[in-house]
Amino acid sequence: MLSWLVLAPLTAVCAAALQQSADYASKYDGVRVLRVPGAVDALVNSYGLTRWDTRGTHIDVQVPASVYDDFMNAVATLGANATQTMDVMVMHEDLGASIREESAGMLDYKRPEESEEGLVGLVSESWFLNYHSYADHLQYLDDLVATYPDNAAVFTSGTSLQGNPITGINLYGSGGSGSAPAVVIHGTVHAREWIAAMVSEGFAYSLLANYTAGDEEAISYLESYDIYIIPNVNPDGFIYSQEEERMWRKTRDPPPSGSTCYGVDINRNWAHASWGQARGASTDPCAEDYKGASAGSTAEVKGLAAFIDEIANSTAGGKMYMDVHSYSQLFMSAYGWTCTQAAANAAELNSLTAGFADALADVYGTRYDSGPICQTIYPVSGDSVDYAYDNAGIPYSFTPELRDTGRNGFVLPASQILPSVIETYAGLKYLLANMD
Numbered sequence: 001m002l003s004w005l006v007l008a009p010l011t012a013v014c015a016a017a018l019q020q021s022a023d024y025a026s027k028y029d030g031v032r033v034l035r036v037p038g039a040v041d042a043l044v045n046s047y048g049l050t051r052w053d054t055r056g057t058h059i060d061v062q063v064p065a066s067v068y069d070d071f072m073n074a075v076a077t078l079g080a081n082a083t084q085t086m087d088v089m090v091m092h093e094d095l096g097a098s099i100r101e102e103s104a105g106m107l108d109y110k111r112p113e114e115s116e117e118g119l120v121g122l123v124s125e126s127w128f129l130n131y132h133s134y135a136d137h138l139q140y141l142d143d144l145v146a147t148y149p150d151n152a153a154v155f156t157s158g159t160s161l162q163g164n165p166i167t168g169i170n171l172y173g174s175g176g177s178g179s180a181p182a183v184v185i186h187g188t189v190h191a192r193e194w195i196a197a198m199v200s201e202g203f204a205y206s207l208l209a210n211y212t213a214g215d216e217e218a219i220s221y222l223e224s225y226d227i228y229i230i231p232n233v234n235p236d237g238f239i240y241s242q243e244e245e246r247m248w249r250k251t252r253d254p255p256p257s258g259s260t261c262y263g264v265d266i267n268r269n270w271a272h273a274s275w276g277q278a279r280g281a282s283t284d285p286c287a288e289d290y291k292g293a294s295a296g297s298t299a300e301v302k303g304l305a306a307f308i309d310e311i312a313n314s315t316a317g318g319k320m321y322m323d324v325h326s327y328s329q330l331f332m333s334a335y336g337w338t339c340t341q342a343a344a345n346a347a348e349l350n351s352l353t354a355g356f357a358d359a360l361a362d363v364y365g366t367r368y369d370s371g372p373i374c375q376t377i378y379p380v381s382g383d384s385v386d387y388a389y390d391n392a393g394i395p396y397s398f399t400p401e402l403r404d405t406g407r408n409g410f411v412l413p414a415s416q417i418l419p420s421v422i423e424t425y426a427g428l429k430y431l432l433a434n435m436d
Contacts, residue, residue, distance in 0.1 A: 029097075166230060
């Protein structure tokens with residue numbers, strides 16, 4: 001079985017070095033990220049603060065140094081007149097410093113001069129010690145295929161608005177591609193969620209390495225399922241998050257008429273019947289969850305939807321879909337659009353999400369909550385999981401929110417990449433072994 005304990009050394013210069021603007025992190029210098037009570041929602045709006053997460057109980061929010069004192073005084077004033085305690089947790093004391101720390105290993109990443117025996121280029125466990133540029137992510141997929149040519153192939157599910165390929169890797173057993181029911185996994189729908197691409201690639205590496213090593217579990221998975229993994233379905237936004245604005249979330253679609261705000265939330269843009277409902281997405285182009293001018297309007301969703309529909313309508317059909325996100329430590333299933341209507345196989349989905357969470361926790365003790373999206377996190381309309389479940393008819397449609405629960409949020413230290421990969425792979429194995 002593949003060992004995750006021995007890590008390869010890092011040597012030589014990586015072929016595709018990340019290029020960043022000189023002020024990439026400096027624009028976040030002095031910015032604090034706070035978890036404040038949900039009761040101050042209107043106050044957050046009045047200051048125009050950037051949100052990381054919004055729940056009934058709390059809001060995670062960026063607070064620039066220029067308004068920090070005024071904002072905290074306003075929170076204290078509200079607290080003096082409130083019946084509940086106005087506790088405030090500091091997630092990042094200086095977001096600029098946290099971003100520099102997160103990116104340091106990526107900028108210094110070295111490509112091995114000599115690969116480990118049987119491995120090509122970037123393929124080694126050392127890959128999971130740092131975050132990486134978009135160009136290196138593409139090279140990693142090519143190197144995986146070069147390392148495991150009998151069981152993997154690169155594919156694309158279209159191109160982004162700016163012409164970047166939406167690239168994935170297809171894993172298959174002895175029957176070849178398309179011979180078994182499909183599992184589709186993708187990540188980095190939201191550009192700032194860098195850990196999602198790393199975990200998605202960890203799935204691919206783990207399955208291929210263990211299959212080749214003769215691991216019976218991995219062999220059974222690739223003989224039973226045709227697996228498609230797309231680590232990054234929002235390349236335009238991802239590149240922008242690495243070169244200009246680390247906390248960028250959406251696509252880079254140009255502003256609609258009358259607005260100056262760029263981007264659409266891919267996970268509110270799917271042509272599910274819920275796209276038009278008022279709850280679960282915003283019609284404001286400046287909102288982080290802006291659903292777009294029309295359902296399925298973004299280049300990224302068009303390509304992904306066509307790919308998923310093709311898979312679902314193939315002879316072998318589609319078995320499972322997973323849209324990987326961060327953060328909050330949750331594992332969820334359909335539905336997002338409604339908190340009252342249950343999926344047809346809700347009991348089975350609930351059992352599988354709970355089993356995933358337990359299998360993941362068995363590795364390091366990391367605890368995930370589980371259940372339907374709407375009941376577990378908040379209402380979401382026009383989302384991918386509901387599209388895959390209802391429109392494409394894929395019976396097992398899931399979405400994880402990876403580490404952590406708020407200490408680091410989107411700026412998850414690189415030291416947590418490998419543990420995240422290992423524990424989440426344990427959850428994936430549970431699903432592959434227990435889907436009916």
